[in-house]
Amino acid sequence: MTSVMSSGAQAPSLVSELIRPDQVHGSLYTNPAVFAEELKKIWFTTWVFVGHESEVPEPNDYVRKKLATQDVIMTRDREGEVHLLINRCAHRGLQVCDDAQGNSSSFRCPYHGWTYRNTGELLGYPYNKGYGGKGKLELGMGRVPRVASYQGFVFGSMANDGPSLEDHLGAAAGEIDRLVGLSPRGEVALDAGWLGHKTRANWKFLAENETDGYHPQFVHGSIFGVTGSPIGALYSDASTAVTRALGNGHSENDLRPEFRNFAEPMRWFGTTPDRVPAYVAAMEKAYGDDAQRRMIEGAPHVMIFPNLFIAEIQVFNIQPVAVGECVQYSTAVQLRGGEELNRRMISQSIGSVGPAGMLLADDTEMYERNQRGVSMLDPEWLDVRRGLIRERVDENGFTVGAATDETAMRGFWKHYRSLMEA
Numbered sequence: 001m002t003s004v005m006s007s008g009a010q011a012p013s014l015v016s017e018l019i020r021p022d023q024v025h026g027s028l029y030t031n032p033a034v035f036a037e038e039l040k041k042i043w044f045t046t047w048v049f050v051g052h053e054s055e056v057p058e059p060n061d062y063v064r065k066k067l068a069t070q071d072v073i074m075t076r077d078r079e080g081e082v083h084l085l086i087n088r089c090a091h092r093g094l095q096v097c098d099d100a101q102g103n104s105s106s107f108r109c110p111y112h113g114w115t116y117r118n119t120g121e122l123l124g125y126p127y128n129k130g131y132g133g134k135g136k137l138e139l140g141m142g143r144v145p146r147v148a149s150y151q152g153f154v155f156g157s158m159a160n161d162g163p164s165l166e167d168h169l170g171a172a173a174g175e176i177d178r179l180v181g182l183s184p185r186g187e188v189a190l191d192a193g194w195l196g197h198k199t200r201a202n203w204k205f206l207a208e209n210e211t212d213g214y215h216p217q218f219v220h221g222s223i224f225g226v227t228g229s230p231i232g233a234l235y236s237d238a239s240t241a242v243t244r245a246l247g248n249g250h251s252e253n254d255l256r257p258e259f260r261n262f263a264e265p266m267r268w269f270g271t272t273p274d275r276v277p278a279y280v281a282a283m284e285k286a287y288g289d290d291a292q293r294r295m296i297e298g299a300p301h302v303m304i305f306p307n308l309f310i311a312e313i314q315v316f317n318i319q320p321v322a323v324g325e326c327v328q329y330s331t332a333v334q335l336r337g338g339e340e341l342n343r344r345m346i347s348q349s350i351g352s353v354g355p356a357g358m359l360l361a362d363d364t365e366m367y368e369r370n371q372r373g374v375s376m377l378d379p380e381w382l383d384v385r386r387g388l389i390r391e392r393v394d395e396n397g398f399t400v401g402a403a404t405d406e407t408a409m410r411g412f413w414k415h416y417r418s419l420m421e422a
């Protein structure tokens with residue numbers, strides 16, 4: 001809560017002077033006090049994407065994840081329920097679990113041997129007479145208080161109460177549905193393994209860039225040229241694709257208008273139906289007349305505030321470390337029942353966002369140069385006005401701009417401001 005002055009007026013929030021409808025101040029990316037405030041008011045309040053249920057498919061599976069600066073263990077208990085435990089011993093605060101993943105019904109702290117069930121409950125502590133006997137301590141591992149999942153995507157909120165995950169996702173839920181609707185079984189998995197890219201830039205540069213349709217032709221010109229990819233044209237002045245602010249800080253580059261114009265199934269994936277016949281047959285069996293539309297319109301390109309980015313065939317998870325550092329985790333989407341596509345999704349992901357990938361390296365170079373540039377003092381403001389003069393509101397009440405407009409960024413900042421001023 002913002003402190004209340006004796007007059008009864010609210011003290012101005014740290015950021016209220018720093019965000020304008022068409023400009024944002026550079027210090028938002030460099031001031032450690034802003035970052036500390038963001039942890040409290042955004043990362044430890046709102047719903048944050050943590051992982052996917054397919055990463056812990058069996059009872060007692062666990063995998064270590066991040067929720068901002070917090071090391072969490074995503075576990076599945078023996079009843080099948082998913083938990084997010086905070087990786088800290090209730091005794092002296094040690095990090096309990098060191099393995100990246102595994103299968104165990106309990107965790108044992110290596111320091112003094114306290115053990116915990118994979119629900120966080122304290123099971124035992126050695127030489128218990130020192131505590132008056134067995135079962136005397138009302139302690140346990142910390143738990144992310146609210147855990148919810150949507151189509152298998154697991155989110156955590158460190159706030160005890162607040163809007164539900166469905167309320168937070170709002171229209172963005174439909175974009176997740178679109179992705180899942182490309183699986184003949186109506187199910188995706190994110191179990192191909194995650195790669196983490198440490199990035200020396202503020203997390204917001206990444207979040208803003210994910211649906212910035214202005215940069216691809218310039219930053220990714222080389223990969224589009226080498227691979228002969230037609231994607232660049234989707235982000236040009238001539239494109240009929242749109243940028244849409246979906247509310248709650250979420251946004252998308254909606255490429256469907258372009259793909260509908262071409263009306264070619266699987267074009268979104270850079271292929272043709274005859275090259276993936278088993279997938280096409282499975283889609284037609286599953287969705288009948290609607291299969292063609294799905295295969296023409298393709299997968300979403302959506303940024304879900306604050307850290308989940310679905311980029312057609314990849315999913316990204318952005319987690320902040322410090323004001324000038326974050327880690328961007330990425331993995332290839334796997335469509336249950338879409339094996340022909342899955343293999344290519346993995347190889348394309350290695351080529352674009354892998355260790356020597358040609359796409360993410362270019363973006364990361366921009367993020368890090370952005371961070372270096374913005375620490376220069378003059379000019380103080382960053383400009384986000386592109387397309388303000390031509391925005392419209394669509395039939396669902398969402399603000400829509402051209403493919404290359406900064407409509408998404410303005411939606412991000414509007415929601416950011418509302419959270420930071422709460």
Ligand code: FES
Pocket residue numbers: 089090091092093094109110111112113114
């Ligand atoms: S710190 Fe974990 S048992 Fe002592």
Ligand SMILES: [Fe+2]
Pocket residue numbers: 215216219220363
């Ligand atoms: Fe990019």
